[in-house]
Amino acid sequence: MFGRVGRILHASSRALHQVPHRAIASTPLRQGSRASSAVCALSVAGAALGAFAAAAHFTAAAEEDASRGQTAKDGEEAERERIRRVLRANPGSGANAKAPIYRIVLTGGPCAGKSTALSQISDRLKSLGFRVFVVPEAATIVITGGGLWKDAAHMTADQALAFEGNLMKTKMALEDAFYGIAEASGEPSVIICDRGTMDTQAYLPASSFEVLLDEYGWSVPNLRDKRYDAVIHMVTAAIGAEQYYTTENNAARSETPEESRVLDFKILNAWVGHPSIFIIDNSTGLQQKIQRVVRQVCQVVGAPKPVNFKRKFVVKNPNFTLPVKHETFEVEQTYLVDPNKNNKLGRGFTFVRRRTQNGVNHYSYSETRDLVNADVSGDEKPEKTVLERQISGREYIALLKQADPKRMTVKKRVRCFVYQNHYFQLSSFVEPNNSLTVLETECADLNAGVILPSWLPVDLEVTNQKEFTSFKIARKPSTSSPATVAN
Numbered sequence: 001m002f003g004r005v006g007r008i009l010h011a012s013s014r015a016l017h018q019v020p021h022r023a024i025a026s027t028p029l030r031q032g033s034r035a036s037s038a039v040c041a042l043s044v045a046g047a048a049l050g051a052f053a054a055a056a057h058f059t060a061a062a063e064e065d066a067s068r069g070q071t072a073k074d075g076e077e078a079e080r081e082r083i084r085r086v087l088r089a090n091p092g093s094g095a096n097a098k099a100p101i102y103r104i105v106l107t108g109g110p111c112a113g114k115s116t117a118l119s120q121i122s123d124r125l126k127s128l129g130f131r132v133f134v135v136p137e138a139a140t141i142v143i144t145g146g147g148l149w150k151d152a153a154h155m156t157a158d159q160a161l162a163f164e165g166n167l168m169k170t171k172m173a174l175e176d177a178f179y180g181i182a183e184a185s186g187e188p189s190v191i192i193c194d195r196g197t198m199d200t201q202a203y204l205p206a207s208s209f210e211v212l213l214d215e216y217g218w219s220v221p222n223l224r225d226k227r228y229d230a231v232i233h234m235v236t237a238a239i240g241a242e243q244y245y246t247t248e249n250n251a252a253r254s255e256t257p258e259e260s261r262v263l264d265f266k267i268l269n270a271w272v273g274h275p276s277i278f279i280i281d282n283s284t285g286l287q288q289k290i291q292r293v294v295r296q297v298c299q300v301v302g303a304p305k306p307v308n309f310k311r312k313f314v315v316k317n318p319n320f321t322l323p324v325k326h327e328t329f330e331v332e333q334t335y336l337v338d339p340n341k342n343n344k345l346g347r348g349f350t351f352v353r354r355r356t357q358n359g360v361n362h363y364s365y366s367e368t369r370d371l372v373n374a375d376v377s378g379d380e381k382p383e384k385t386v387l388e389r390q391i392s393g394r395e396y397i398a399l400l401k402q403a404d405p406k407r408m409t410v411k412k413r414v415r416c417f418v419y420q421n422h423y424f425q426l427s428s429f430v431e432p433n434n435s436l437t438v439l440e441t442e443c444a445d446l447n448a449g450v451i452l453p454s455w456l457p458v459d460l461e462v463t464n465q466k467e468f469t470s471f472k473i474a475r476k477p478s479t480s481s482p483a484t485v486a487n
Contacts, residue, residue, distance in 0.1 A: 099188045100389070101179065102301050103228045105196035106293075107271070109236025109264025110255050111245050113286055114194060117234065117293045121192060124294050130301065131187045133178045137194040138171040157208060165212055168200050175227070190301055196231065197223040198274075202266035220273075221360035229390055230276040230300040232293060235421060236264040240282030272423075273327030273416050275355060275364060276300065276388060278442070281421050302387040310440050311450055312468060314459045318428055318437040323455055326417035330356045331427075333410045335474055336402045349471055352391070352399045355414075363396040364388055407474040408432065420451040429473065438468055 106114050106121075122132045142148065147167075152160065175193055182189035198220075201209050213219065237245040238257040245257050255263060271277050278296045280289060335351045348369030355362045366388040391399070403409070411431040417424055428437040439458065441450060452458055462468040 101182045101189045103191045105193045105228045105231045107195050108234035110260045111237045112234035117290050120290055120294055121297050125190050131189045133191045135174050135178050135193040164200050198270040201270035221357050224274050225362040231271050231274045233268050233279050235281045236260045269325050277423055312462045313439045314462055315437045315439050316457045316459045324417050326415050329414045331412045331414050335404045335407045337404050363391045365391045410470045410474045419453050
């Protein structure tokens with residue numbers, strides 16, 4: 001089924017690049033099982049009767065299989081029709097349109113399942129029509145090639161800086177090379193990076209990392225936010241799946257479980273502040289963990305997947321220093337006139353966002369949409385899709401011309417941090433100044449437990465309450481139409 005879908009997506013590579021990109025939803029096909037029976041005969045007549053009954057059973061089973069096959073075909077055709085509907089609404093803009101290229105970091109502590117995940121991510125994306133590139137882990141290349149000439153613990157500060165600096169340059173050179181190849185292919189592409197630039201911060205003292213940035217003229221916002229569309233952090237097996245922890249599958253790794261736990265936390269904290277970071281823990285078995293990674297990657301590139309839920313809480317008196325490592329951003333969010341309100345793509349909204357930290361701006365385009373699709377039984381099933389991608393400053397300025405006149409630009413001060421393997425964003429609204437601060441975190445299930453920081457004065461939960469969404473808050477007082485989808 002997905003091979004056919006892939007060919008459709010591949011044929012529309014130019015259309016998918018244009019702002020806005022469209023998310024594509026799918027409906028799983030029903031599957032069934034068959035039972036068989038045997039008839040025992042005690043006489044010739046009984047045997048004949050048994051044979052007749054068996055033949056009748058076989059015929060019924062064959063008819064049932066044929067019915068299931070037709071249902072599956074109907075499901076495939078329904079899925080293809082939904083994709084055609086999306087593509088018809090997004091025709092692109094001429095011969096100069098470029099195919100989309102997504103860059104995703106797959107990171108985490110040792111023995112997290114990255115190698116297994118890389119294989120399954122690649123297979124799934126190829127079936128959807130993407131050309132997939134996998135950037136190998138630079139540290140493994142350098143270390144197995146003899147680049148680590150002595151144990152890191154016995155290196156001088158200068159030696160460690162030289163090693164990590166050259167390792168960082170190797171990572172960036174590999175990523176840039178694959179990006180150039182993907183760009184030259186002219187096809188929709190996904191570049192999966194086995195670790196990324198900010199992983200280096202986990203292996204150096206804070207002061208040394210700052211020296212490294214100064215020496216090479218790098219900045220954290222550029223290394224962390226502008227190079228990658230998303231970061232997926234797979235938690236090491238040493239946290240929650242200790243019985244499966246091993247380093248035997250990687251000659252470049254020798255960490256003990258305790259060292260891996262510390263390293264995992266350092267790597268995760270190094271990425272705090274990226275606009276799209278997702279944590280995949282060990283709350284399920286390995287195969288289910290890998291499936292969660294694949295689904296998350298699909299969300300990033302706009303391929304079929306259910307969207308995670310957001311839990312939201314109102315926080316009282318938030319003007320205090322957070323007692324954990326955090327990153328602070330100034331965010332401006334502008335909603336655009338919905339280009340799809342008169343077609344069948346479903347209700348939703350689009351917006352552009354500017355995130356500023358230390359004078360460096362990061363721009364993105366986002367679209368959230370509620371699709372109502374019929375499953376193979378004909379029942380309507382609501383399905384939410386989200387697509388977000390980085391855009392240039394010029395694209396951002398051009399898109400501002402499409403700002404919705406009924407909504408104001410929302411300005412927020414956002415603080416990001418990690419607590420108990422959950423990524424939190426604490427947003428304080430500056431404009432409009434309504435003295436509102438909202439804490440939010442993503443989870444796969446609204447019923448999943450979320451451990452809130454004990455030092456944070458949470459007032460009440462407001463999950464799914466539209467009046468606490470930026471979309472609703474942006475509405476100018478002179479208009480009062482209800483919000484369509486919560487962001």
